[in-house]
Amino acid sequence: MTGIIVGYIATLGVYFCIYNILSIGLNIQFGYAGILDFTVITFMAIGGYMAGVASLGPEQPGSQIFYILGLSLPWPVAMLIGATAAGLVGCAIGLIALRRLRSDYLAIVTLAAGSIIYGLVGNNTKIFDGFEGLVGVPQPLNGVLNLNPNSYSLFFLGFAAVIMVILWVAANRLRNSPLGRAMRATREDLEVAEAYGKNTYKLRMMAMVIGSIYVGIGGVLTIWYITALAPAGWGTSETFVVWAALIVGGVGSNGGAVIGSFLVAVVFNEATRFLPSISSNPSLIPEVRNICIGALVILTLRFRPQGVLPERKAKFPGLPERPFGEKATAVAEEV
Amino acid sequence: MDATPLLEVDGIKKAFGGVQAVDGAAFSVDEGTVTALIGPNGAGKSTVVGVIGGAIAPDEGRVSFRGEEITSLAPHRIARRGLIRTFQISREYPAMTVLENLMVSPSNQRGEKLANALFAHRSYRNQERQLAVKALDVLEDFGLYAMRDEYARNLSGGQKRLLELARSVMADPTMLILDEPMAGINPALISHIGEHILRLREAGITFLMVEHNLEVVERICDHVIVLAVGRTLAQGTMSELRANEAVVAAYLTGGIVDAGTAH
Ligand SMILES: Nc1ncnc2c1ncn2[C@@H]1O[C@H](COP(=O)(O)OP(=O)(O)O)[C@@H](O)[C@H]1O
């Protein structure tokens, strides 16, 4: 019995880490640079699949499972391949979408690119085994550690948490740097940032690619944890969950992404998966879940549009206080 | 004064669909001056500013800055050469603080390099502090010091105009192009901004300024360019232009009677 509870909690913990990485990735794209990425989950899939085929062994003839590569690579290399692939796809979409200034254009291009990739991967059984998807992906260090499944889940939770913390720290450093500030300026007003000497195309491309890499790493962790990935797992509704997490938590704020992924991705999304399904209507629970998440988003936008934990004001510590503050105040108030 | 003008605009044409917004405008701005660009509504002034700044690609014509052609450069490249333009409606970065609005402006900051941002925050810490001190000085000059940690969207209309100037100064420009910097603000602040412009000219910044208020133009501008239906109608000092009937006619047909000089 305790084993089941441990496994259950470990699974929720891993999902929390993964969704957290996904929403921080989206935060870098949308929260920092204002990029409307409506196909977040596609980068998750690319990262997952590529890490999957990099760590799987060669195709077995007669197994009826077809995929490219099959390189049996060690996990750090496979992760690198997954992250790079997601970054490259992000770059390709950016090349098309970021040249134009209009954000609706961007939203449409990302949606279209997501559908094309979905169709391509699903219908072409030779790349990632089509709609059947990849199965039996080796888990990092599972062969070496020889743990029972629940202990391995706990180990994986620690593994995912370490990666999450590293990515979280990097995202915060980016946010607090002059580079992150320039990205936020492009979010606030693209044309003005450009007029003040910022290469807005480059800045947004950076945010697009870095965000895609984050989401790709989230995908790598996903395929390793469940050892399988199929197109059914990365439909448009999954993108909606990541957006919901970011909006509820607070756009622009990495702390908000943490709270948002906990609330939306863990409490609402994952926890309800474990409720007993009603046999007469098996799709009822997922539907109710999406309705609940949708309602949470609407309530947030209506009553707390800045999110649970809003973006903080930038601080400039260590600056000397000025004695002339009084004079300056007087002029400002006269205005 | 130097023989070549700082900015040269030559035969600019730009049509939007059927509207010929600019139709061969040509003029130049000498270094060290405050030059006014006046003309009735719809004369093409903002379009000319957009063409100079690189935001609008002209159909014909060329723009040179410091003797080099800048016509087809991206706006950020033009800005980095020291030519900064503002927009007719003040456009601050609303959800960033006033101080941050200024901190965005300097080009080539060390911390804008990805490797430094992620792995070496010490490499840019000193520069960041120096820039912040400078930004506070500039805010003090413009009377915005007390607002430094306020979100820019919470400033009043007049304060936003001041912020726009402060943010431009922070970019260390050679030349500033201001599109109606005094539109929609009270008379006290108009003269305030005029003083700032004169002060900055003393500090070495050249100005081209779109302005409707002829009283202001008369007081602070050395040279005036009149634009009408997309063409340069006349250039000269304000008193030269007063004697020019074409200029008076353009203003009257454009529907703008100069309230400033009427009383
Ligand atoms: N982006 C645009 N699309 C279509 N017409 C435009 C655009 N920008 C300006 N115009 C038109 O070009 C003419 C000149 O506009 P503008 O340069 O803003 O004049 P001004 O600043 O002198 O008032 C006007 O008739 C205006 O309607």
Ligand SMILES: [Mg+2]
């Ligand atoms: Mg105008």
